[in-house]
Amino acid sequence: MPPLETAVVGGIAAILLAGGRGSRLGGVDKAVLRHNGRTLLNQWTTALSRRRFPTVVVGPDALGDYLPESVVQVREDPPFSGPAAALWTGARALERDLTARPLHCDTERAVEPPEYVVLLAVDVVDPEALLQWLVARIAEAPADHAVVPEDHTGRHQLLASAVPYAQLVDRARALQATEVAGAPARVLLSGIPAVNPVMPAGLGEDVDTPADAERLGIHLD
Numbered sequence: 001m002p003p004l005e006t007a008v009v010g011g012i013a014a015i016l017l018a019g020g021r022g023s024r025l026g027g028v029d030k031a032v033l034r035h036n037g038r039t040l041l042n043q044w045t046t047a048l049s050r051r052r053f054p055t056v057v058v059g060p061d062a063l064g065d066y067l068p069e070s071v072v073q074v075r076e077d078p079p080f081s082g083p084a085a086a087l088w089t090g091a092r093a094l095e096r097d098l099t100a101r102p103l104h105c106d107t108e109r110a111v112e113p114p115e116y117v118v119l120l121a122v123d124v125v126d127p128e129a130l131l132q133w134l135v136a137r138i139a140e141a142p143a144d145h146a147v148v149p150e151d152h153t154g155r156h157q158l159l160a161s162a163v164p165y166a167q168l169v170d171r172a173r174a175l176q177a178t179e180v181a182g183a184p185a186r187v188l189l190s191g192i193p194a195v196n197p198v199m200p201a202g203l204g205e206d207v208d209t210p211a212d213a214e215r216l217g218i219h220l221d
Contacts, residue, residue, distance in 0.1 A: 011114040012135065013098070014048050015090035017083060017159060018059035018122035019075065024209050030123040031063055033207060033218050040122050040207075041066050047127040051135075054114065056093045058086040059122070072097045077177070083159065084183035087119060091172035091188070094165075114165045119185070121159035123206040125216050130160060130204050137197050138162050146194040152201055158185040160204045167192045 018031040018041060031041040038046075041057075045068060048055045056072045057063060064073050074093040076085040098113060116138050124130060137147045147162040171188055180187060207213050213220050 011053075011112065012051070012116045012118060012138070012162070013054040013094055013114040013165065014056070014118045014120060015087060015094060016044055016048070016055060016057045016120045016122055017086050017090070018044075018057050018063060019079065019086060020123070028220060029060075029062075030207060031059060032066065033123075033213070033220070035125050035216065035218050039066065040125065043125075044120065044122055044127045045071060047131055051131065053118070054094070054098060056090045056097070057122075058090045058093075078181070081181040082183055083185040084180040084187040085177070087185055087188045088172050088175060088177070088180040091117070091168050095169045095172070116162045117165050117168050118162045119159055121206060123208070124160065124204050125207060125218070126203065126205065133200070133203060134160065134162055137195075140197075141195050142193075144193065146189060146192050148189065148194040148196055149199045149204075150196045151199050151204070156186075156196065157199065157204060158189065160199070161189075161194075163189060163192060 020030060032039045035043060041063065045055065049068065056074060057067060058074055058076060060075060060079070067073055072093055074089050076089040094117065118131070118134060134147065137149070141147050144164055144167065146164065149157045149160055151157055168188065171190070171192065175187070205216060207216060207218055210220060
């Protein structure tokens with residue numbers, strides 16, 4: 001396993017989206033797909049727990065059976081109303097619960113607000129490698145800048161990004177539920193300055209289609 005990252009002053013929290021329809025996979029729940037013998041959800045929660053990142057999972061209630069008690073689970077309303085709605089719901093829950101109880105901590109002391117929040121998708125199959133790379137990019141970023149990676153095609157990967165906590169929470173407070181329903185994820189990052197490092201080839205691969213599943217060694221049956 002890679003060493004735990006310690007270079008980011010102020011800490012990191014996570015919002016993990018795990019509630020998509022999986023329509024291009026025949027409606028399968030991506031969170032419980034297995035990769036190397038473990039569910040994708042388990043791979044993510046294990047990687048985040050090792051780093052002691054306070055974590056909110058946005059997804060259906062059924063996922064609660066697969067989550068550690070220290071992970072907060074919420075659901076966007078209405079369900080399947082898009083990534084912006086899911087991130088908005090996660091950001092509001094993170095703000096609320098960080099002050100209510102010690103998420104992902106082994107002590108009962110109060111949790112200080114993190115400096116950054118990583119925005120993640122459960123269908124990415126390499127959480128350890130992605131988190132290690134992303135945390136290193138956070139440490140290099142100018143103050144108050146988000147880290148929104150680009151893939152090799154130049155597309156911004158918003159669900160493999162990191163956003164300053166204070167700016168994310170301020171943005172979520174400024175929006176209403178009706179403004180994020182059906183909207184793209186970038187609505188939550190509007191107005192936040194960002195750097196755009198290029199992701200290494202092969203990093204952050206996700207499962208969207210049966211061809212992806214076959215290539216990445218994920219069984220759909």
